[in-house]
Amino acid sequence: MQQSRKLENLQFVQAMLREIRQIVQADGESLLTYLLDMSYLEASDRIRATWASKGNKAKSDT
Numbered sequence: 001m002q003q004s005r006k007l008e009n010l011q012f013v014q015a016m017l018r019e020i021r022q023i024v025q026a027d028g029e030s031l032l033t034y035l036l037d038m039s040y041l042e043a044s045d046r047i048r049a050t051w052a053s054k055g056n057k058a059k060s061d062t
Helices: 003-026 030-061
Strands: none
């Protein structure tokens, strides 16, 4: 998968997780809120890793 497409997909998933988390938290579902928090953090980590790999590729191209 193209790096830019992967990044777009990860950002979409991150945004959806944030929205779902807000809904679940408002309903008082603490375990689901926690699990969604962990998923959100994982998506954020993968986004950062994708950005880092893009930066490393750009440096190696010069």
